[in-house]
Amino acid sequence: MLTNQKRTGQTTIIFILIVIVIFAGMAVFLLSLAETVSQSEYITLYTYNLLSSLLKTDTGQTAFSCKTVSDVLACSFLTPTYVCGNQDCFNFADETINARMDQFAVVKEGFRYLLTVEPEGFVSLPYGSPYTIEIGDSSLKEEKIEKITARERIQKVLDGKPYLLTVTLTLAKKETA
Amino acid sequence: MKAQMGIMEYIIMTFFMVVVIIVIIFFLIGFQVGQFTLQKHGSETDRALALSKQIVSSPLFVKEESVFDDGKLTSLTTLGNICPELEAMFGNDWFFEITVLDSQPIVPCTRNSYPNCNYWAFCVQDENSISFDFPVNIHRSIGFSDSTGIFSRTDIGIIKAGIYVN
Numbered sequence: 001m002l003t004n005q006k007r008t009g010q011t012t013i014i015f016i017l018i019v020i021v022i023f024a025g026m027a028v029f030l031l032s033l034a035e036t037v038s039q040s041e042y043i044t045l046y047t048y049n050l051l052s053s054l055l056k057t058d059t060g061q062t063a064f065s066c067k068t069v070s071d072v073l074a075c076s077f078l079t080p081t082y083v084c085g086n087q088d089c090f091n092f093a094d095e096t097i098n099a100r101m102d103q104f105a106v107v108k109e110g111f112r113y114l115l116t117v118e119p120e121g122f123v124s125l126p127y128g129s130p131y132t133i134e135i136g137d138s139s140l141k142e143e144k145i146e147k148i149t150a151r152e153r154i155q156k157v158l159d160g161k162p163y164l165l166t167v168t169l170t171l172a173k174k175e176t177a
Numbered sequence: 178m179k180a181q182m183g184i185m186e187y188i189i190m191t192f193f194m195v196v197v198i199i200v201i202i203f204f205l206i207g208f209q210v211g212q213f214t215l216q217k218h219g220s221e222t223d224r225a226l227a228l229s230k231q232i233v234s235s236p237l238f239v240k241e242e243s244v245f246d247d248g249k250l251t252s253l254t255t256l257g258n259i260c261p262e263l264e265a266m267f268g269n270d271w272f273f274e275i276t277v278l279d280s281q282p283i284v285p286c287t288r289n290s291y292p293n294c295n296y297w298a299f300c301v302q303d304e305n306s307i308s309f310d311f312p313v314n315i316h317r318s319i320g321f322s323d324s325t326g327i328f329s330r331t332d333i334g335i336i337k338a339g340i341y342v343n
Contacts, residue, residue, distance in 0.1 A: 012190065012194075013190070013193065016197050017197075020197065020200070020201065020204075021205065022205045023201065023205075024204070041226065042226060042309055045226075045230075045311065046309075046310070046311055046312070049233075049243055049311045049312045049313065052243060052310040052312075053312040053313055053333050054245060054312070054333065056244065056314050056331050057314060057331055057332065057333040058320070058330045058331045058332065060321075062323075062328070068331070091264050100278070100333055103280065103333075104276040104278070104312065105336070106311060107278070107310060112268065
């Protein structure tokens with residue numbers, strides 16, 4: 001009888017310990033879920049604002065096709081031989097965008113970027129094959145990692161015809177060594 | 178003897194169960210306190226983010242959403258300490274600062290330095306804060322000039338907006 005009582009007592013203690021472990025596990029699980037959505041919302045807004053601000057920024061040129069970054073990107077598609085400063089539109093866009101993104105890298109470290117520009121509803125064939133622009137880290141396109149993407153449309157009129165371009169900015173965190 | 182041992186067993190088991198119950202109570206209290214702290218931090222972060230969104234679209238500062246007007250900003254900074262008036266609109270304990278990313282040394286915008294300046298600050302204090310940085314544009318009314326006249330320019334910059342926390 002004493003042996004049965006001991007077993008009952010031991011079983012009760014083990015049961016209580018199991019309950020404590022379950023509570024602790026639930027607490028840890030719930031705390032891990034309590035991460036706010038603010039950080040995710042912030043980086044999405046940051047990426048969108050970065051793209052939007054970049055496209056509106058003046059390049060320092062006064063010519064109509066070269067005035068803002070969006071003008072230069074459109075020029076790269078529609079009038080690629082046009083000269084901005086002393087470079088063609090694409091090279092000028094590449095230099096200007098990389099310079100601006102480098103300035104942001106000082107403020108917000110640890111991100112890789114890729115800016116792509118694609119025609120919408122038409123095919124640009126300046127060199128005989130479909131043309132898209134990529135500025136930045138091209139390897140981001142194929143990598144299967146967490147990325148944040150923002151998209152904007154540019155509309156330009158050439159010879160009375162409207163042309164639409166889709167500009168996509170992709171950011172991804174740099175992997176620390 | 179056996180009976181005494183039986184009673185001792187029950188006493189020890191009861192004592193152990195009481196200890197376990199007290200531990201569970203403390204654990205739950207600690208969990209609740211942790212939850213409250215997390216919620217407080219979360220609501221402060223949400224407030225800082227909401228404030229950032231409000232400022233980049235307020236006609237008091239911007240020409241259009243996320244495009245700040247340097248004339249408006251400089252006019253406000255030259256009024257002196259307008260934090261009390263701004264707090265009536267945006268609430269207490271916040272700040273924001275805008276810097277033009279032009280690779281130049283930082284020059285606060287005042288009546289004397291405008292337009293050769295690149296920094297505006299509102300309600301900035303040396304206190305703990307939660308803040309967010311966003312890229313923005315700054316419309317410079319006096320951007321550049323040539324023989325034909327004075328032209329505006331849109332620069333790129335960054336806004337840091339946040340709230341002060343205890």
